[in-house]
Amino acid sequence: MLFQLGILKKLFISFKKSPLYRQLTRYEITDGESKFEKMLKSKERHISEITHELKTPIQIIQGTLSNVKETTKESDSVLKSIQLNMKRVEQLVNQMQKDTPRASAVSDYFTTYTTENMAHIVNALEPLAKAKRQNLDMRVKGDGTVSLITDSLEKIVVNLVENAIKYTPDLGTVKVVFAIEAKTFKITVTDNGAGIAQEQHEHVFERFTRFSNDEKGEGLGLSIVKNLVELNQGEIQLDSKQGGGTKICAVFPIDDTEYINAQSDMQDTAQWQGDRKTLLIVDDSREFRTYLFDLLSPKYRCLVAKNGKQAFEVLRTHIVSLVICDQLMGKFDGLSLTKEVREHDSLGATPILMFTASSDPTVEQIALEMKVDYYLMKPSSNQEIEMRVEHLLAIRDTNVQPEKGIDNELFKYGCLSIPEFKTEKDMAFYLNFIAVLENHYQDEEFSREQAAKALLISPRSLNRRMAELFDYNFSEFLSRYRIEKSIPILLEGSSILNACLDVGFATSAYFSTSFKRIMGIPPKKFVEQRGNTPIQ
Known part of the structure; x- marks a missing residue:
């Protein structure tokens, strides 16, 4: 009812x-399980089964192509294109079979691409251009190799060229230029298609963006390209106008060290003033630098350098707790870096962990004689590397006085006023400068030129840095530093003559005049007033 x-x-x-x-x-x-969860698992199983089944036809096609190649006298461009694309399909199938992409070895991070590799990637796309009777022009400027995240160059070039072919009319032209320059690597893809209106430029690299319904696609290609370019620390530029074709240029740094260190310098001052230690990773292999950076950066602040010369520049401008370097790095290798560090006034006590692939005991003996703190053979486990880093930092902390108390300890008599430093570069200069003075203030002939040489800068640069940071020029700073050092000697009962000679003054008259100008009273009266009582 x-x-x-x-x-x-x-x-x-x-x-x-x-x-x-x-x-x-x-x-x-x-x-x-929820229906949504079951649906996802079902889809994953379905993709897994398909990728597994694809392996067999891929193997058969590759085997057949291999046999054809062996029996063909001259290389056929069409056949070569098929072979290259089959390899690409196999790579993509292998990626689909992985649950989560993980880098298990150093070589998994980056791939070194040659100019020949670049040409192969573009040549594999030629059938797409021929289908529309287009001209696909490819040129390589410069020579050498480029290191990028594994598989990223293929995806960037394929998406850019496919997109250009798709939106260029029949009989059009697509140009691809690879330019390897001193500091940058550029990929430029240009077409003479319809172009993109100015108001649409800001949306071009967004996901699912499409400006024409005539062509198939999901609108993901340029979004993928932008993400991969940024992951490789590059920039992407668009130049296009309605009816005037499109030009897309991706620019990558040849060397990633400047980028990484610049990013570190942009951090808050708490990063270098706090308890988080700073490590300097030095290796001429970008792959190994990245491997160590990813391993250690969650716990430590990491800077990088590609050779000993660049590492020494970083040490002069940053407060580094530990250097991790490779033994073999061209002319300025790990041993040369160790020698420079150990001979430097303020850097000499910096602990050094050195990697080597050599089993020659002579090399290890030389490294230990140069006072390398620990010598680690490649390959080493992650656990061993982390343990050695922690151990060396712990030893350093017990041997080195914290920088926080250095002003109070050095200038407790008020001869020098030291400002609060806003940047790590300024603090590093100050510490290096004080270390140079500490080693040379007793030399009465010690000059500005000698100080600049010890700091590895020009006298003019030293003058500029002194003017930026302090209220004194070099001569005044040195005089005040010497007076500060003389006071404990006078209070211990030493004569004025002995005190002035101990701290680098040429005559007692000049010492007494300088002392009165800085402290307000002559040295003899200062001692009489203070006596042996503690300075408050």
């Missing part, structure tokens, strides 16, 4: 819209 009247049907429809019905039907009968 209720069914005939339609009341039951209305009640059931109303019940289906209620929260109670959604809760009751959220889970399937037995397994306790």
